[in-house]
Amino acid sequence: xxxxxxxxxxxxxxxxxxxxxxxxxxxxxxxxxxxxxxxxxxxxxxxxxxxxxxxxxxxxxxxxxxxxxxxxxxxxxxxxxxxxxxxxxxxxxxxxxxxxxxxxxxxxxxxxx
Amino acid sequence: xxxxxxxxxxxxxxxxxxxxxxxxxxxxxxxxxxxxxxxxxxxxxxxxxxxxxxxxxxxxxxxxxxxxxxxxxxxxxxxxxxxxxxxxxxxxxxxxxxxxxxxxxxxxxxxxxxxx
Numbered sequence: 001x002x003x004x005x006x007x008x009x010x011x012x013x014x015x016x017x018x019x020x021x022x023x024x025x026x027x028x029x030x031x032x033x034x035x036x037x038x039x040x041x042x043x044x045x046x047x048x049x050x051x052x053x054x055x056x057x058x059x060x061x062x063x064x065x066x067x068x069x070x071x072x073x074x075x076x077x078x079x080x081x082x083x084x085x086x087x088x089x090x091x092x093x094x095x096x097x098x099x100x101x102x103x104x105x106x107x108x109x110x111x112x113x
Numbered sequence: 114x115x116x117x118x119x120x121x122x123x124x125x126x127x128x129x130x131x132x133x134x135x136x137x138x139x140x141x142x143x144x145x146x147x148x149x150x151x152x153x154x155x156x157x158x159x160x161x162x163x164x165x166x167x168x169x170x171x172x173x174x175x176x177x178x179x180x181x182x183x184x185x186x187x188x189x190x191x192x193x194x195x196x197x198x199x200x201x202x203x204x205x206x207x208x209x210x211x212x213x214x215x216x217x218x219x220x221x222x223x224x225x226x227x228x229x
Contacts, residue, residue, distance in 0.1 A: 035219075041151075041201055043219040056216055090157065094217075099145045099164035102205075102217055106156040 003027050006091045006105035013081055014113055021076045021108045023091030029103070030096040031055075032074040034066060037088040037107070049074055050096055081112045115140040117206045119220035127228050132176075132191040134223045136204035139185060146187045147205040147217070148178055157203070163187060174198070199227045 006023045013019055025032065033056075034046040048056040049068045063079040074091060088109050092102040120135040138144055148160040161172025168180040178189045187204060204220040 033216075041222045043157075043203065043222075045216045045218075048216060099162070099207075101147050101159045101162050102149075102157075103159075104157040 004091055004093055004103050004105040006089075006108050008108060009106065010109050010111075012111045012113065015081055015083060017081050018077070018079045019081060019110070020078070021089055021091075021110075023074045023076070023105055025072055025091075025093040025103070027093055027103060029093035030071055031094050032068065032071070033092045033094075033102065034074065034076050035090045035092060036060075037090060039087070043090070047074075047076075078110075081110075083112050086110055086112045115142075115144065115206045115218050117204050117218055117220040119202075119204050119223050121223050122221065123224045123226070125226040125228065126194045128196055129193050132189070132194045132198065132225065134189040134202050134204075134225065136187045136189065136220060137185050138187060138204070138206045140206055145207045146178075146180060147207070148172065148176070148187075148189050149203045149205060149219075151201040151203065151222075153200070160189070160202075194225075194227045196227050196229060199225055201225075 004025045031050045033048045035043050037043050046060050047066045051071050052068045065077045068074045088107045090107045091105040094100045094102050116139045118137045146163040149157045150160050151157050160176050161170045163170045163180045171177045176191050178187055180187050202223045205217050207217045
């Protein structure tokens with residue numbers, strides 16, 4: 001009965017590779033997000049989607065491309081990985097009502113060597 | 114634009130003593146406010162939320178927070194700390210402008226250490 005699930009949990013790869021992280025939610029929420037948590041634990045929003053439409057696209061490199069095939073899924077593809085991309089990436093979802101909280105996945109720890 | 118400031122990067126308490134984690138916010142609209150907890154190498158769990166109902170909000174595990182509009186604060190408290198409370202705590206603000214997909218903005222976090 002997992003609410004927000006992301007795969008993989010760990011991702012170790014070399015510089016220059018392309019990788020994807022998948023996220024699915026079964027809560028019936030309209031809005032999904034990607035957050036990046038750096039080594040100092042700071043959480044920064046990257047993208048948000050509402051009903052498959054891109055709403056927020058923060059200043060992240062073009063190498064990061066989100067894709068939402070339907071409102072229950074939001075995947076993150078990263079091209080030409082760099083050392084600085086190493087972080088924990090969290091997927092989250094919420095209802096589109098403004099008072100609703102975020103429901104987080106367990107995170108994907110990406111390590112670029 | 115909204116922002117949130119957690120006033121302490123690290124708080125240390127002894128088991129059984131009160132916990133106070135401080136948070137100030139700024140928001141163009143009437144805000145919704147949340148506290149999340151993250152235990153080491155774990156995901157983020159919602160502790161409590163304020164959404165314009167009662168100003169004193171009770172959450173899980175004995176935590177509560179009080180919304181004070183005049184002070185633009187939303188401090189998190191617990192009467193008696195347990196060892197299991199040791200974790201990272203995040204204060205989060207969301208404006209209630211009504212736009213779908215609005216960002217929730219996180220504070221930089223407060224590390225709570227509990228000693229026996």
